Amino acid sequence: MTLAFLAIIVLSLLLALYSKRGHVHQKAEDFFVASGQFNTVLFFFLAVGETYSIATIFGYPGGVYASGTGFVTWFLGYILLAFVVGYFLNPLIWRAGRIYGAVTMPDLFRRHFGSRALEIVVTGTALIVLVPLGMQQFLGLQIVLKVLDWSISPLLLTCLAGALAFTYIAISGIRASAYVAVLKDILLILAILLTALVALDHWGAGVALHPTAAWKHAMTPTLKGDVFSITTVLAQSVGFCIVPQTCAYVFTARSASAVRRAQVTMPLYMLMFPFLTIVAYFALMHPMQVGSPNEVFPLVAQKLLPAPLVGLVMAGAALSALVVLTGICLAIGSLVSRNLVPGLNGDQQRQWSQVIIAFYLLLSIGGAATSSQLLVTINNLFYFGIAQFLPGMLGILFARRMRPSAIIAGILAGDLVAIIIYEFTLPVGGMNAGFVGLLVNFAIVLTALRFFPDEPRKPVAAITQRQ
Secondary structure (H helix, E strand, C coil): CHHHHHHHHHHHHHHHHHHCCCCCCCCHHHHHHHHHCECHHHHHHHHHHHHCCHHHHHHHHHHHHHHCHHHHHHHHHHHHHHHHHHHHHHHHHHHHHHHHCCCCHHHHHHHHHCCHHHHHHHHHHHHHHHHHHHHHHHHHHHHHHHHHCCCCCHHHHHHHHHHHHHHHHHHHCHHHHHHHHHHHHHHHHHHHHHHHHHHHHCCCCCCCCCHHHHHHHHCCCCHHHHHHHHHHHHHHHHHHCCCHHHHHHHHHECCHHHHHHHHHHHHHHHHHHHHHHHHHHHHHHCCCCCCCHHHHHHHHHHHHCCHHHHHHHHHHHHHHHHHHHHHHHHHHHHHHHHHHCCCCCHHHHHHHHHHHHHHHHHHHHHHHHCCCCCHHHHHHHHHHHHHHHHHHHHHHHCCCCCCHHHHHHHHHHHHHHHHHHHHCCCCCCCCCHHHHHHHHHHHHHHHHHHHCCCCCCCCHHHCCCCC
16 A cells, blocks of 8 residues: 555656756746646646545535535536636636736736735735645645555654745746646546445445435534535535636646636546445445544545555545645735735745745644544635625726726625634524525626726727737
8 A cells, every 4th residue: 555655746746846857947927837838638627626636536425424415516516617617717717817918816806806815915916825725735744645655754744844845836836736736537437436336336336324314314404504515605606616726727728718618527427426426425334433524535445545645645635635735825926026016026936935835834734633523514615705706806807997996895795704704603604604605796786897997908808819
């Protein structure tokens, strides 16, 4: 098991080194967004790498195991709808990036609206909501390391994982992440299929719960639960397209058509979810000592597969966390070095970003060591803040007279409302707190647009594309 796991890790490092070929001296734009040179295939694997992280392979079966179909509805619904939204929205975001020479999402806001204050608010909000995502990846990595059962301090192993993520970044930035993502996706698909098919083969042995009882456990729909699912799907599907690292990934693409072609094929990955559901129900119907719902997938794999295959499955899961972690780190590094700290040249941006990334990795490791939340809970909190960028992004793409001060007020009010509802569990009819915040946000922005319009500026959708 250990040899198989380490072999995959070594192979990932070789791929990262290979990605540097022809790009030894990287400028900041190449380090963060590959100078917009990725073809459809590389962009596809990079974007899917963000979609299917360790929160998918561990968090989704854990959510099904713990919460049943209510969880399935919103988790699958928002991803599937996000692909549709992305098909129309992401090519326009790519065009905006080319028009304004953007590397980060706040670059778009500053250069379109000409507002440094708006840039700072967008950057600050993005940094706040991104911080927990690194912790999420390390929580998943801790589960992987627990299965491997090495006689080494868990904290030391987690630090080594953080050092590995930093090594990928230091080698060639976003290029290393994209190349490793190809290996990760191949392993991820094999791991899910293999574990689920073996679970089906062993289904009749040692069943402790009748299928009807298991189905009743999962089938407990309520009006409040349905409202939550629908509003979560709506908020997170649009939020998915304006995640800071997702925007950076869009900027790596060679053309808008490359982005669009990749979006068309992304729903094929939804085929993995029925197999992950099989794994969850296998754990539910067979006697297993599950310490945390997040451990369902690795425990089933460990129970059914021989040790070398368990090593390969855990390697795929580990790479899922590491690829997403590198994307988050690069996003945070660029947000600070380009948007928060003004006046840095390209070399300084890269140097600053690497220092920031190292600090962020240490912060995430410390946070993961003290947290026991479900992975999907962190995912929910993340989208509370991300969704609030939507009115401003729509202003960049479509509106002519949107006022920067209204966008700032909308973001701050939307975040505040979402946090208050969540923290104090205020009754809002079961609606997702982030969705309620987004409604407040839109109300502020649209009111200002109607009664206090700004000077006209040309939206991206109305600009003739020359690229």
